[in-house]
Amino acid sequence: MRNAKLAITLFSFAIYFASCGDVSPSSSSFLTVPESNGSMSSEVVTSSSSSIEGVSSLEVSSSSALSSSSELSSSSVPNVKSSSSVRVNGVIIKNGDKEETVQKFDADPKMTQSAGRFWLLMAGDLDKTETESLEKIGIHRQRCYSGSIHYLFEYSGNRSEYSYMCLCLMNADKDVEKMTIMSLVDEVYNTYDADESVANGIVYRSRGKETLVRRIDEDSLMTQVAGRFWIIKDYPMDKEERNSLKEIGIDIVNCSALHADNLDMGICFATSEKDVEKTAINSRIDGLYNTFSVNDTTKLEFDYTGAHWVVEDVSLEIVVGCWNDVPMDACKEILKACKGEDVALDRSIILGTATSETIDCLLSNKDVNSVEPLRYGTPL
Structure with missing residues (x-):
């Protein structure tokens, strides 16, 4: 009780x-x-x-x-x-x-x-x-x-x-x-x-786009395509479920609470090298709401305005964040490959200086999840 x-x-x-x-x-x-x-x-x-x-x-x-x-x-x-x-x-x-x-x-x-x-x-x-x-x-x-x-x-x-x-x-x-x-x-x-106007699903927002995610029994897409994807669950993901998903080629990178207007649900970031039937996922975990692909292809946006961001010689000091399945060293190399300079690792982020050309290169890279001008004091 x-x-x-x-x-x-x-x-x-x-x-x-x-x-x-x-x-x-x-x-x-x-x-x-x-x-x-x-x-x-x-x-x-x-x-x-x-x-x-x-x-x-x-x-x-x-x-x-x-x-x-x-x-x-x-x-x-x-x-x-x-x-x-x-x-x-x-x-x-x-x-x-x-x-x-x-x-x-x-x-x-x-x-x-x-x-x-x-x-x-x-x-x-x-x-x-x-x-x-x-x-x-x-x-x-x-x-x-x-x-x-x-x-x-x-x-x-x-x-x-x-x-x-x-x-x-x-x-x-x-x-x-x-x-x-x-x-x-x-x-x-x-x-x-429930009023008829209540949405029949969860609206998930990423990179400026909205995805209406319905519960799995109301979804016509019963195959989760290979790559990065999200798993929404009614209950937390436990160790046994992680291991069970690994047997069918799914790696759970990390999980967190789905704090969308106090939703009492969990969301996990997962990857797979091959397509997986959703029925196979459903049989291995409790309380599956649904899965849907991560939006890693829409080009990111970058705000060049802001009085507190340092601009010197048409170069900006930037903070780069990659998806959690990308190793930090690999993330550093992405910034270098886009001609970034003074590249350094600071805990879970990558710092560097970049021209607008470098920034545009990063915004289109599917392994990059965020690019922002550096505000002094955050998060150094």
């Missing part, structure tokens, strides 16, 4: 999804987060005899954004009287293009979840056992978000404890009783239909 509990408080509060870091707001100002194309959001709805003032909008940004499924907004209450009584009615979540109030299941008269895509909101992660149990009754996991929830008190300028929640997009083959779902998943808050 998870320790994180969804609490109901007697004071007016708001919740928002964020990465697991702790953010402490001041008692007199609203939280602000940079804008993102797609983000999760929630707002606690309250009714009270006291006056409620101030509404601010919160959005979670990420370096790799997902197409919009929800947008974070919160209601802040700077002037709540200590004697006021507050009743929590539910959570407002922007569901695609629509905004709706999601009540807790025991306050919701609709006890049947309709077939099709729906959101599953719970206090904690949807683990492997729960996912497999849902699949047995025809409910399939599409993608999940997770994050810490901060209960923001303006009363006395204090903030309450924070908890943890997970929001998953699911797909049901047929109508199902909510009590059945709750018997299989721990600490369900409620389920509700």
Whole structure:
């Protein structure tokens, strides 16, 4: 049983999804987060005899954004009287293009979840056992978000404890009783239909291009071509899975969390010298979302402007980063082959001076992943 509990408080509060870091707001100002194309959001709805003032909008940004499924907004209450009584009615979540109030299941008269895509909101992660149990009754996991929830008190300028929640997009083959779902998943808050405008996939952005990645059972491309490619998983890649993939010619270079608007999923950078059937990959790892080729052919862009970048004799001091499957010495040689000068290795990057001709050469090299002017103090 998870320790994180969804609490109901007697004071007016708001919740928002964020990465697991702790953010402490001041008692007199609203939280602000940079804008993102797609983000999760929630707002606690309250009714009270006291006056409620101030509404601010919160959005979670990420370096790799997902197409919009929800947008974070919160209601802040700077002037709540200590004697006021507050009743929590539910959570407002922007569901695609629509905004709706999601009540807790025991306050919701609709006890049947309709077939099709729906959101599953719970206090904690949807683990492997729960996912497999849902699949047995025809409910399939599409993608999940997770994050810490901060209960923001303006009363006395204090903030309450924070908890943890997970929001998953699911797909049901047929109508199902909510009590059945709750018997299989721990600490369900409620389920509700997904708006038709919710994207049916993950939008991955790289080199200025967007790729819509659908789950493997909705993808017509069942062969992963040779070269560099990404593997998206519901669960972390373990050592046994790495070794199993190696047996069919796939090398896992590195893995990380897929932090696209708090997506609770993992992404791995992989390489293969031959085409591989996706069914073979699926049979060797748990929770495969899909695979798709790395964009290493689109020409990179380079910004020549910026007052803090050093320009001397029409040469720029640059920082070069290669893909993780390229050895550092080989990356140095690429810069030298493009007529770069003063080439040096500094930890995980390559430094050098380059003319515009050298830079253009690097931008078109498929083994190079980044070329930037050197800003002094970063990352020397």
